[in-house]
Structure formats: C-alpha cells, structure tokens
Amino acid sequence: MTVAAMQRLPTVTRQASAEGVRLSLSGDWTLVASQRLENEGRRIIDEARRDRMVAIDLSAVSQLDTAGAWLINRARHDLARRDVAVALEHVRPEYSTLLEEAHYRAFEPPARPRLNLVFALLSDLGESAVDALREFYRGVSFLGEFMASMIYVATHPQRFRFTSLVAQIELIGFRSVPIIVLINVLVGGIVAQQGIFQLLKFGASSYTVSLIGILVLRELGVLLTSIMIAGRSGSAITAELGSMKMREEIDALLVMGLSPIEVLIAPRVLGLIISLPILTFIADMAALFGGMVVSWWYGGISPVAFASLLKDAIALHTFMVGIIKAPFMALVIGLIASMDGLATKGSAESLGRQVTSSVVKSIFMVIVMDGLFAIFFASIDY
Amino acid sequence: MTSTSTYANGAAQPRPNRDVIISVRDLVVGFGDKTIMKGLNLDVYRGEVLGFVGGSGQGKSVLTRAILGLVPTRGGAIRIFGQDRDALGPIERRALEQRWGVLFQNGALFSGLTVKQNIQMPMRETRELSQRLMDELAMLKLELVGLGSDAADKFPSELSGGMVKRAALARALALDPELVFLDEPTSGLDPISAADFDELIGTLQQTLGLTVFMVTHDLDSLYSICDRVAALAEGRVIASGPLETLLASDHPWLKAYFHGVRGGRLSAARIEHKDEEWKPAPTTP
Numbered sequence A: 001m002t003v004a005a006m007q008r009l010p011t012v013t014r015q016a017s018a019e020g021v022r023l024s025l026s027g028d029w030t031l032v033a034s035q036r037l038e039n040e041g042r043r044i045i046d047e048a049r050r051d052r053m054v055a056i057d058l059s060a061v062s063q064l065d066t067a068g069a070w071l072i073n074r075a076r077h078d079l080a081r082r083d084v085a086v087a088l089e090h091v092r093p094e095y096s097t098l099l100e101e102a103h104y105r106a107f108e109p110p111a112r113p114r115l116n117l118v119f120a121l122l123s124d125l126g127e128s129a130v131d132a133l134r135e136f137y138r139g140v141s142f143l144g145e146f147m148a149s150m151i152y153v154a155t156h157p158q159r160f161r162f163t164s165l166v167a168q169i170e171l172i173g174f175r176s177v178p179i180i181v182l183i184n185v186l187v188g189g190i191v192a193q194q195g196i197f198q199l200l201k202f203g204a205s206s207y208t209v210s211l212i213g214i215l216v217l218r219e220l221g222v223l224l225t226s227i228m229i230a231g232r233s234g235s236a237i238t239a240e241l242g243s244m245k246m247r248e249e250i251d252a253l254l255v256m257g258l259s260p261i262e263v264l265i266a267p268r269v270l271g272l273i274i275s276l277p278i279l280t281f282i283a284d285m286a287a288l289f290g291g292m293v294v295s296w297w298y299g300g301i302s303p304v305a306f307a308s309l310l311k312d313a314i315a316l317h318t319f320m321v322g323i324i325k326a327p328f329m330a331l332v333i334g335l336i337a338s339m340d341g342l343a344t345k346g347s348a349e350s351l352g353r354q355v356t357s358s359v360v361k362s363i364f365m366v367i368v369m370d371g372l373f374a375i376f377f378a379s380i381d382y
Numbered sequence B: 001m002t003s004t005s006t007y008a009n010g011a012a013q014p015r016p017n018r019d020v021i022i023s024v025r026d027l028v029v030g031f032g033d034k035t036i037m038k039g040l041n042l043d044v045y046r047g048e049v050l051g052f053v054g055g056s057g058q059g060k061s062v063l064t065r066a067i068l069g070l071v072p073t074r075g076g077a078i079r080i081f082g083q084d085r086d087a088l089g090p091i092e093r094r095a096l097e098q099r100w101g102v103l104f105q106n107g108a109l110f111s112g113l114t115v116k117q118n119i120q121m122p123m124r125e126t127r128e129l130s131q132r133l134m135d136e137l138a139m140l141k142l143e144l145v146g147l148g149s150d151a152a153d154k155f156p157s158e159l160s161g162g163m164v165k166r167a168a169l170a171r172a173l174a175l176d177p178e179l180v181f182l183d184e185p186t187s188g189l190d191p192i193s194a195a196d197f198d199e200l201i202g203t204l205q206q207t208l209g210l211t212v213f214m215v216t217h218d219l220d221s222l223y224s225i226c227d228r229v230a231a232l233a234e235g236r237v238i239a240s241g242p243l244e245t246l247l248a249s250d251h252p253w254l255k256a257y258f259h260g261v262r263g264g265r266l267s268a269a270r271i272e273h274k275d276e277e278w279k280p281a282p283t284t285p
Helices: A035-048 A066-081 A093-101 A117-155 A162-172 A174-200 A205-246 A249-255 A260-299 A303-313 A316-342 A348-379 B060-068 B090-097 B115-126 B131-144 B161-172 B191-208 B219-225 B243-248 B252-259 B261-272
Strands: A011-017 A020-029 A053-064 A085-089 B020-031 B034-045 B049-054 B075-080 B100-103 B179-183 B211-215 B228-233 B236-241
Touching: A011 A035, A020 A035, A020 A066, A035 A066, A053 A066, A053 A093, A066 A085, A066 A093, A066 B131, A093 B191, A117 A260, A117 A316, A162 A174, A162 A205, A162 A260, A174 A205, A174 A260, A205 A249, A205 A260, A205 A303, A205 A316, A205 A348, A249 A260, A260 A303, A260 A316, A316 A348, B020 B060, B034 B060, B034 B075, B034 B211, B034 B228, B034 B236, B049 B060, B049 B191, B049 B219, B060 B075, B060 B179, B060 B211, B100 B161, B115 B131, B115 B161, B131 B161, B161 B179, B161 B191, B191 B211, B191 B219, B228 B243, B228 B252, B236 B243, B236 B252, B243 B252, B252 B261
Parallel strands: A020 A053, A053 A085, B049 B211, B049 B228, B100 B179, B179 B211
Antiparallel strands: A011 A020, B020 B034, B020 B075, B228 B236
C-alpha cells in the first residue's frame, strides 16, 4: 500500500438542490495532498459565498486529518461571516471529534512594537557601542580573575592540575607542529623568492638573507603561529567550554565549589602560554629553512653563505623580539577563547556564533598587539 | 480491573486479525562484540497504545532507534505498515518517514528555531502550503498539546522541561502521522504534568486515530493509557499483552518490576480503587 496508490485527491463538488446548495466533499482531506488540499478548502468558500444556505456533505470523505478539519472549519467560519448558513451533514463520529478539536479560532500574531527607522538605527548604534564597552570591561575583569587564580595557584601549587596542563600542551603545542612547520617553510620560501626577484633589480640579492632573517624572526614567525593557533586551538577551547556551558557542566563545577577558571581555563591558557613560544621558535626555524632552500635554488646563495650572511644580519635581540611577543599573544588568544566559550547561550547556533567571534576577535587582537609591540620596540630602540 | 482502559479503541484484547502496523522478527542488534537484541519479536497493532518497558540499559531506546533506522541491525526483519523497511528504496523510505512522528527523550527540538518554526519544519520541507495555513496549523498543534500561543515564538532554550516535551510532541504530530514513537514522554515531569501528558496522549490517540509506541518507565502511564504492554529483558521481549497478563506473570524480572517496592505500592493502590474513578484529592488553597 504505497502512498501514491492509496491517495484520493480531496475534491469539492457543487450541486444545486431545492433548499439551497449542496457541496459534497470527497477524497482524502489530509496534508498528503498539500497544495491541493488548501485550494479545495478555498473552493468551499468560492462555491458557496453567493448563497444563503449551504449543506456540506462529508459522507464521501475517505480520510480526514487536523489540517483538513481545520480548513473545513475555517471555511465554515468565513461563510458564517458572509451570512451564509452552513450545515455539516453525514459526519462520521470519528470525524466529529476531530472537527471539534480543530474548531475555528482566531490566532492573532503577537503585536510587534513598531519602531521609527531613525530611532531604530540610533538605538542599534548606541547598543553596539555600549556592548563594545561592556565587552572590554568583561575582558579586563576576566583578566583580573585569571590573574587572581594564577596567584592562588602559585601559592597553592598542590592545587594545580599538572596532568591537565600536560594534556593541553600536547593538544595545543605538540599536535600543531606539523601544520606550523609546513606553512612557515612555505612562507619563508615565498618571502625569499620575492626578495630575490625584487632586490635583483638593484643587484642586492644577497640582502634577501637579512630580509628573511629580520622579517621572519621579528614578525612573521610569531604572527603566523599565533593566527594558526587562534584558529586551531582558540576555536577548540571556545567550542569545548561552550558545549560544557550548554550542558550545565560549568554550573555543576560551580555548585561543587570549584572555580571553572582554575579547573578548566588555567590549564588551557597556561598550556597556550607555554606552547606558543616553543611553536614560534619552531616556526622561525622552519621559515629560515624554507628561505634558505629557495635562496639556494633561485638566488644561488649556498647554505654556508646563507648562514654567514644571516649571522651578520641578525642579533639575539632580533630573535628575542619575536619570542617575547609569543606568551602575550597566547594570553590574548586564551582569554578571548575562554570568555567567548563561557558566554555561550542554549542554542547550537549560539555556539557557532561564539566560536566564529572567538577566532575573529583573537586574530584581530593578535594583529593589534603586534602593532603595539612594534611601536614599543621601536621607541625603546630594541 | 479489566484491560479496557479509558482510551482503548474498541476491543482491548488483541484480535488475531487486527492490522499489524509494526512487526519485528528475529531482530539482532549489537555494537562491537556486544549483542543487545538477540532475536527479538514484537508486533504493534493499528490504533493501540503499546507501552514498552525494560530495565535501564536493556536496550529500549536501541530498539526504537533500530525500528526508526537510526541503528544498523545485524539480522532479522522489520516491517512497518506492511513494508519491509530494509527493502525500501530512498523514495519509499521518505514516504514512510512522513507517516510517523517521533518524540525523542530530550525533545530534540532544533535549538536555532522557535517553537513555531520547529513545528512548521516538517510541513515546510515536505508539503506546499501557504504561510498562513502553516501558521494556523502550528498554532492549532500547539493548542492541541496544551501550550499557549506565547510559547510559539520562544526558542527551545527558553522553555521548561515539560514545555519542551509538549512542543516536541506538537512537532511529532505536525504531519498528522499514523504512528507515533514516544521515548519516555513523562520522564522528568512532575506527577500532575505527567498525568496531564498521559491524558493528552490518550485524547490525541482517540481523536487522530494514532498508533502509539511508547517507551516508558512510568507505571502510571502503563496503568492509565496503554492497551498493551511489552517487556524487554535479556535481549528479547519476555512478555507482551494486556497489563494483567504481565502482572500475573511469574518471570522474576516482571515480578520485581511490577511487585517491587514502587510497582507493588501502585498496583496495590490501583486494585483497591479498581471500581472508582481515581481522582486527585481536593486541594485546599
């Protein structure tokens, strides 16, 4: 018994009789007929609205569901409003309960306050400005909470979850190594290639080595690593904390007298702070290697020459500028990821929104921080 | 106490010629090296409310999911509406799936949609209806399950547990299915809401002519709305039939279930009051 074979289309047939008009309904008055059902429902009104008395005969209705019952009732109501007297005839007992359940009632949509467009625009603007300020305030207060809990952990080291920290370092640091190495080798190579081609015009292609060394060690290594980690680990942290929030796991921790910052966030943020400098170092090496290979290939600078040129071009502080920035980037990524995770509301959509916002905000903040550091290092001449 | 519960459709005793709507034969389901269903047989008849009981972890939900096709089976046959579920092509499968409604244990409402949009989802996807009719039908379904129109524009995360169950039931009923699966519909509800919900299922079953497959732990539901009860233990249905048959059974698990501390108290109370309609004690304001 397939649906297609079973289906009898709902139909309205009009017959004029002595006492008025008779509409015979037949077929399956169910949602299976979808559009046809709705059209036939409308036809009841069209066929009968010019008459005084109408009898609706349900004897040939083979099936009826709530949608069918609703449409019949709605038609009856509409006809009654046009002063047409309607009588239902030959209603089977099981249909009459259904018709009773689905009796007509007006569903008024809830009134929406109408706003002036200019007013709405201004209020939106104000709201987002206040939101941004509040967000900043929340960030600062979260940083404070995190610091306080770090101080507490420092004075009570036995409370610290080292196992969790090691697990996070593995997750954030160790498992990111392949992708970090890959993208940095490529970017190092690309910078080298462009450097050689452009500097060749001035006959200064050996300066490529200083270009690679300084650019990679001061900026690119740490920046690429931070952006990669913001996308890879920041999003994971937000999603983890967000789903824990949705399933009330965070509340469970709170009522046990445990602080989510201490239990969940401290290991993750510390894991980031420890991993990021190490990853930055690995990224630096990978990018220099990529640059060296391309310089050799395109510029004919042998690895030995590359090494000696590099030694002249950079000093320890060049390398340190990059590494010093790494833990700060890690802190920013970790705090934004945790904060956004905890701000998740009940729906799956909200979780998705928080993860996106966490990644976008972290990457933005990483670049802003890098700019601030650049200004700072320039002004102290480091 | 006879088997004729308040909502039984016609004769409560399953007649052999009654229309079988779900038939499960020699079903084997397992995960890894663990076999959960070991040759399970079960029949559900058209128009009845079948209560399905079993200990926690015995696989009641697994059976429901196996019937719905969410869990792969290792053997046996499942026939629904007389069609072998495994032999159906994708189009027939879809047609079949539009003839049943499922109430998941935790509601499984789409969290990104409002209650109204949740109910309209199956209509929107499978039927061509005007927005007006869909709105009206959604509100009608909401009213049928006892939710006010103020719940319509709320998101699932803003609803209480009982409201989630009702909204999920409204969504399960959106296409007026012939068969409804309810997975622990009254768990997590207070006794008053649970009794209301039972009554609601009974009323809907009667008005819409539904067949209801209900997994439940709620002894009250078994007493008040189920035409037949099937019990699952050791990977098979150990007994099925009207409640008295199960109450009279001397299977150790059934005895423990119905005549243990909680079950015993309830069945004793029911038998004492078997002639009078049970009413809640009048409350003083």
